Amino acid sequence: MNSLQRIPPAPREQVPVAAQLAEDYTLKLKDILTDGLLSLHIHLGIELGLFTKLGDFECAGATSAELAASLGLNERMTREWLHAMVCGRLVSHRRGGEADEVRYFLAEGQKQVMTGTDCGPANILAAFTYLPRFYCLKDRLANTFRTGVGPCYDTYGRQVACGIKSFFAPWFRQSLPSLIESVDGLKDRLDKGAKVADVGCGAGEALCVMASRYPNSTFDGYDTSQEALKVASETKALWGLKDHVAFKDATVERLPLEPTYDLICTFDCVHDMTFPSEVIKAIRNALKPDGVWLISDLQGASHAADNYTHPQGAMLYSFSVALCLQAAMSEEGGEALGTLGFHQAKAESMARAAGFGHFEVLPFEHPLNSYYLVKINK
Numbered sequence: 368m369n370s371l372q373r374i375p376p377a378p379r380e381q382v383p384v385a386a387q388l389a390e391d392y393t394l395k396l397k398d399i400l401t402d403g404l405l406s407l408h409i410h411l412g413i414e415l416g417l418f419t420k421l422g423d424f425e426c427a428g429a430t431s432a433e434l435a436a437s438l439g440l441n442e443r444m445t446r447e448w449l450h451a452m453v454c455g456r457l458v459s460h461r462r463g464g465e466a467d468e469v470r471y472f473l474a475e476g477q478k479q480v481m482t483g484t485d486c487g488p489a490n491i492l493a494a495f496t497y498l499p500r501f502y503c504l505k506d507r508l509a510n511t512f513r514t515g516v517g518p519c520y521d522t523y524g525r526q527v528a529c530g531i532k533s534f535f536a537p538w539f540r541q542s543l544p545s546l547i548e549s550v551d552g553l554k555d556r557l558d559k560g561a562k563v564a565d566v567g568c569g570a571g572e573a574l575c576v577m578a579s580r581y582p583n584s585t586f587d588g589y590d591t592s593q594e595a596l597k598v599a600s601e602t603k604a605l606w607g608l609k610d611h612v613a614f615k616d617a618t619v620e621r622l623p624l625e626p627t628y629d630l631i632c633t634f635d636c637v638h639d640m641t642f643p644s645e646v647i648k649a650i651r652n653a654l655k656p657d658g659v660w661l662i663s664d665l666q667g668a669s670h671a672a673d674n675y676t677h678p679q680g681a682m683l684y685s686f687s688v689a690l691c692l693q694a695a696m697s698e699e700g701g702e703a704l705g706t707l708g709f710h711q712a713k714a715e716s717m718a719r720a721a722g723f724g725h726f727e728v729l730p731f732e733h734p735l736n737s738y739y740l741v742k743i744n745k
Contacts, residue, residue: 405455408448409495415440417448418481421458421473428461428472457481486537488733493533497526501689508693516701517693520592520639527690528595532570532602535635538733539573544580546661546731550740553630553659557581561629564589564622566650567636571599571614575606582611587628589617622653629655634663635736638709639694641701647721651743660723660741662714663733667707674707679735683707714739 412418420437421429429437431446438445449471452458458481459474479485483492500523501508511517520527548554557563560583565574568588578586590596599614631650637643650660665683668674677683687706696703704713715726718741725742 401455405451405457406495406498408451408455409457409492410499411448412452412481413492413496417445418473421471422478422482422484424472426472428459428470430468430470434471483533488538488542489535489735490533490537493530493536496533497523497530500524500526508689511693511696515696516699517696519697520694521594523594523690525594525598528570528592528598532572532598535569536572539576539634542733543573543576546663546729546738547577549729549731550659550661556629557584560584562627563587563630563632564628564653565632565634566617566622566646567633567640568599568614569595569636571595571602573632573634574599574612574614575602575608578608578612579606585611586613588612588614589620589622590614591617622649624652626655626658627653629658630661631658632661632663635665637662637664637714638704638706639691640704641695641698643702643704643709644717644720647717651721651723654743656743658743660718662739662741663736664709664714664739665707665735666737667710669710669712671707677707680707683735711737711739 416438417434417440421434424434431449432442434440434449435442435445449458449460453460453471457477459472459477461470461472462468473481480492483490486492504518504522507518507522547557557577558581561581563574563577563584563586565571565577565586565588568574568590569592571588574586574588578584588599590599593616596614596616603612603614631654633650637646640646654660667677667683674680674684683706692703692705695701695705695708709717711728718726718739723741723743724745725740727740729738729740731738
């Protein structure tokens, strides 16, 4: 018997199982590729006004020629884009008539989402306005893996500042007032006249929502992003707000060292900060003894492996690698929390380390976020 005869044959089932697994993962990659290409065309549809105009045609819909003409676009490219959208189930079509023509329209449900008019707690469509920026910056993002220092938010440009504003706008407008009212005594203080700070205010939507409802209070928004602050000034003008709202460059004008504010808010931003521990200490110093710090941030587990079954885990960690963690590592020695890094356990430990005595999880439901109420005294 030679040596080859002594080697037992592989079980027959191993080859087909391995082949099936390989095929499954190939199909998964194909789906990802398809969705990635569709993402680009969703971006084009937003930028060119195709979704909005298609929605204007209502149920009657439009031919590719009618849609293209209404926007001054090339019919052939418009038609091919419509083919992709129908195959992706993002646009509906109707075929018939003497000329066997195809008319395209946004069906119920499609119209609300694809035009961003009724999209629930977050305008997911808005994220597609800035996704291409990640690809444009791919070399810069890759460099963070090598150096450990990422780009700051301003590297991403105005497009990201505007997109993030639009993404969160529905929640701020629909639910932020209810969140404030759920905190005992907070609405009354704002009605009478309180001093409020939004730290990491971004493009200012949340601050303007509050300022429009509580004109007797004064509101200061702090951010380090120059692009976001420019958009915030525009947001203030759009809301028609005057002197009781101000936006401050936090690289120049930091939070006051003495107790000043009745309410300080951080909405979905602590996980992006380079040195959040320092910011939280500054919040502690700037808050009045009876003031409150209101936090909104992403729900996550204290152990990363427990997030692997998070229904939105792939999306959230991908955003982190492309944007949130990059910004959190934009200075040497940054604390690098990342999108799911400011979870409940981390938030409480950091708050208590900064000198806060009361940490409370608010019973306010949201598909992605948790809400915390923090006070100086127990």
